[in-house]
Amino acid sequence: EVQLVESGGGLVQPGGSLRLSCAASGFSVSVYYMSWVRQAPGKGLDWVSVLYTGDTTDYADSVKGRFTISRDKSKNTIFLEMNSLGVDDTGVYYCARQIGDLNPYDYWGQGTLVTVSS
């Protein structure tokens, strides 16, 4: 059974850092595009970052230079390192997988809440 389980969210002050994890089971994160998608409170879905199967990465303009996506193949886990956090980064962060270009997100995790507040 495919499962994605996020963790690492919490309350952080503006300017702070946080590291999110997404533990996968039932498939290998090495053969899928793995993305982070966030949702601000009461708002829609916004793509944040992707880690392609060839280890290249991409980021939304709003997080470029501040967030880093990575993968630990031995743990079958995806990470999102978030630095210089601002109040606009508040929201639920989901990890989701895609088999390749043009394909949908066929599985999502349950999400982890990040709150940036003083």
Next chain:
Amino acid sequence: SYALTQPPSVSVAPGETARVSCGGSNIGSDSVHWYQQKPGQAPVLVIYYNNNRPSGIPERISGSKSGNTATLTISRVEAGDEADYYCQVWDRSRDRVFGGGTKLTVL
């Protein structure tokens, strides 16, 4: 950047048909995916590649495209269909673009 336009809300009575639209300048040539998100839950894929249903999604839910508009249609609407629905495409820069979402209310 590319934008997808959805109506903020759609309301229908139980047993009727709900239609959620998704407009975009390139949708005619894009592959459109649809997600259902119930309160407090993660999104769930309900339609992929314009009109295909994943296993477990009822036949009452269908997708279509005409011109620059994609439409998610839910027939014989039930109370359990009440949710937010999002369309999604890939734009030419390989960015994943989501519509703003439509709240379906079952009266």
